[in-house]
Amino acid sequence: MIAEHPPNRGLQDLQELRVEAEESLAAVNNREELQAWHNAYLGRRGSVTRLLRRLGELPPAQRPAAGRQANTLKVALEAAYEIQREALARRERESAGEVRSRDRLDVTLPGRPVAQGGLHPITQTLREMKAAFARMGFQVYEGPEVELDRYNFTLLNMPPYHPARELHDTFYTTLPGLLLRTHTSPNQVRLMERLRPPIRIVVPGKVYRYENADPSHDWMFYQMEGLVVGKGITMCDLMGTIRELARQIFGPDRRIRFRCDYFPYVEPGLDTAVSCMLCQGTGCRLCGGTGWLEAIPGGMVHPQVLRSCGIDPEEHTGFAFGAGPDRIAALKHGIDDIRRFYANDLRFLEQF
Ligand SMILES: [Zn+2]
Known part of the structure; x- marks a missing residue:
């Protein structure tokens, strides 16, 4: 009986109507459908409006x-x-503005870190060495990497068939007399032809040798050779210069050892070593147990070399030395394999 009662019936209709209306509203996809929905429920002849009118029929x-x-x-x-x-x-x-909304700038996002580059360890060492030489009054000159045989060998007291040429495993080009320089010395000759004493220069650059790469040799490496020519230049000046360079690059605690050596374009030749920074001279793997690391060879410029450059060896003397930035960087940082410098491994390079 109660279920048949008109007021209950009316309330039940209301609930059903509400569910039905909400469901069909949720299914609306555009303006036209929305308008149709409004007409069907809330319009003048809509279900809700009609229901409200029928309220008068209730007790x-x-x-x-x-x-x-x-x-x-x-x-x-x-x-x-x-x-x-x-x-x-x-x-x-x-x-309508889909593209714009996709590119919209979200200022609340965290920023992207800027990848910061750094100088290559060899570049750092080169710059330190140039600065050290500049403080000692040297000028810095650079020259061609593809060089004439004449400058690379002949004018350096190594005429054709001279056995010393065998020490340099040379990359030759297909053009006769043209090669990749095996040392930076040819640039010193070029400068001696142009400059008149007093000369005080360093010539940094890449050099090339056809040899098997191993932990202390690569087929491309840097050299930085120095040359001083003037009146009354002696071996003492050479030793003082090398000592000062080593002090500035390796610090004041390193000991220096000088020994005689042979290089074709100097006489006498000087072999220089610094005390091992890893073992402090007691002997380790880096220094091969000797406690010493060979670093900066040099010597007094051979009179024949001076003469071929038009400088009278009776009037002027000079000294030359070679400092390998790769080797010096390796010694400075305790790197046991110089090939690491050019392997482009960021995990290695980012340490410097
Ligand atoms: Zn050592």
């Missing part, structure tokens, strides 16, 4: 409660309609 005692329910439904559906209308409008705006 007077039940009208207030039913009226409140119906009004609540109407307000709720009006609100839901507004929300859906806003959502549709926003979707339309976004699809």
Whole structure:
């Protein structure tokens, strides 16, 4: 009996109507459908409007409660309609400006770190060495890496068929007399032809030798040769210069050892070693157990070399030396394999 009672029936209709209206509103996809939905429920002939009109048919005692329910439904559906209308409008705006919204700048995102480069360890060492020489009053000159045989050998007291040429495993080009320089000395000759004593120069650059790469040799490496020519230049000046360079690059604690050696374009030749920075001279793997690391060979310029450059050896004397930036960088940082410098392994390079 109760289920058949008109007011209950009316309230039940209200609940069903609400569920139905909300479901169909959620399915609306565009403005036209939204308008049709509004007409069907909230329009002048819509279901909700008609229901409200029928409230008058209820017994007077039940009208207030039913009226409140119906009004609540109407307000709720009006609100839901507004929300859906806003959502549709926003979707339309976004699809019109789709590209723009994808590129939109989100200022709340954390910044991307800027990848910062650094100087290569060899470049760092080169710069330190140039600065050290500049403080001693040297000028820095650079020359060609593809060189004439004449400058690379002949003018350096190594005429054709001279056995010393065998010490240099040379890369020759297909053009006769043209090769990749095996040392930076040819640039010293070029400068001696141009400059007149007093000369105080260093010539840094890459040199090439056709040899098997091993931990202390590579087929391309840097040299930085120095040359001083003037009146009364002696072996003492050479030793003082090398000592000062070693002090500035390796620090004041390194000991220096000088020994005689042979190089074709100097007489006498000087072999220089610094005390091993890894074992402090007691002997280790880096220094091969000797406690010494050969670093900066040099010597007094051979009179024949001076003469071939048009300098009278009776009037002027000079000294020359070679400092290998790769080797010096390796000694400075305790690197046991110079090939690491050019292997382009960032894990290695980022340490400097
Ligand atoms: Zn050592």
